[in-house]
Amino acid sequence: MSRTILHVDLDAFYASVEVLDNPALAGRPVLVGGTGPRGVVAAASYEARRFGVHSAMPMGRARRLCPEAVVLPPRFDLYEAKSRAVHGIFAAFTPVIEPIALDEAFLDVTGGARLFGDGVTIAAAIRTRVRDELGLWASVGVATCKLIAKLASEAAKPKASPRGPIPGPGVVEVAPGDELAFLHPLPVQVLWGVGPATRQRLDRFGVRTVGDLAHLPEATLVGTLGQANGHHLRALAWAKDDRAVEPGRPVKSIGHEETFATDRHDATDLHRELIRQSDAVASRLRRHGHVGRTVTIKVRFGDFRTITRSRTVSSPLRAGIAISRIAAELLDAVDVAEGVRLLGVSVSNLANDDGAQLSLDELASGPWDEVADAVDNVRERFGDDAVGPATALSKKGLRLKRSGDQQWGPTGS
Secondary structure: OOOOEEEEEEOOHHHHHHHHHOHHHOOOOEEEEOOOOOOEEEEEOHHHHOOOOOOOOEHHHHHHHOOOOEEEOOOHHHHHHHHHHHHHHHHOOOOOEEEEEOOEEEEEOHHHHHHHOOHHHHHHHHHHHHHHHHOOOEEEEEEOOHHHHHHHHHHOOOEOOOOOOEOOOOEEEOOOOOHHHHHOOOEHHHOOOOOHHHHHHHHOOOOOEHHHHHOOOHHHHHHHHOHHHHHHHHHHHOOOOOOOOOOOOOOOEEEEEEEEEEEEOOHHHHHHHHHHHHHHHHHHHHHOOEEEEEEEEEEEEOOOOEEEEEEEEEEEEOOHHHHHHHHHHHHHOOOOOOOEEEEEEEEEOOEEOOOOOOOHHHHHHOOHHHHHHHHHHHHHHHOHHHOOOHHHEEOOEEOOOOOOOOOOOOOOO
16 A cells, blocks of 8 residues: 655745734745845745745845845744644654755555545645634645655745735645646756755766656766766666655754854954863753763854864763863864854763763763753753853843754844
8 A cells, every 4th residue: 555645844934923823924035044144045035036046045145135025034933833732743644754944744645545545635634724724725745655745845835926825725636646747847956965066076977857767777877976976877767766754753853053144263262162062962962861971072163164173982971071082172272263154062872861870980970970960950940041051141131042043043143
């Protein structure tokens, strides 16, 4: 029996949530992202897209294309709350949900046919509930595999035009047996794994569409792209995608990084940023019930050269001070004199936090896990800004890092 897989994608999610929160923005071009000189666009309303603005575009260029746009910094707490509500609606139809981002997910609804109807009926019901209960629009693709469902949801979306947004169908189904007729006319770059470099190689063989790639001799494809990538893309071009929808995929790492408005040259200043970032990473580790053993820092210099440095320790890490100490030692081995554009900290090699016994090293350095638990208790009762590292204190109060903060570049000048 063929599977029924949905790909649900919320339309212009961040911008739509901002309009929902402030109805005065309705009908106006709205951009969400880093508002500083190095910021990029996280989301653009369809009113802004008519000017050629799109996500991941430098915010400076977006503002030049659309001078009348309302530019807003991201508010991830608000988006995460809406996303949880959307996932609550998904869960009413199936437990087999694979989140991809705050605004999209795959759902396997094969087992729900007797209760809720076929895939199109379920997709329409989800879309209606998201609109009626949360005030948001969603586009849904229905297919027998992830690849086609994802592409079908794109076909279901509204389109930007010089005269304003053009509504999309909302739900697009690619029925069993129709996959190749839908897939082969599409441009080849819609396939996962076809980036600029791969596309340039395929251009030499006149490959423009997925169908062109599908009919390229397999030996030519493998010889050009390599064994693994060649076979992978050929399978996708023939709609062969057996990947299951994976609910609760394990988190591999938790991190935080920040692009600075201007390059940072002072190691002491960067150490303060590491402490703030480590506190945010540790807080998320504990919230998700994880500990980690590998600390990695990421440093991007002004010329965009990027390096990483890692260290793995024997004792599980869950406290910000322990993570920041390792990160600081890693940073000390890096010459930052030329200027740092971006700095990040992440923890990987994760495991469940089962209350591991303290090691001798931890006993000697202090009861930081107990301190971390006390911090969590204070924040749960009085809010996230109630307590934090002293280095995060400014004239405006604590400047704590939050999930998603600075993901799209700096805010302000």
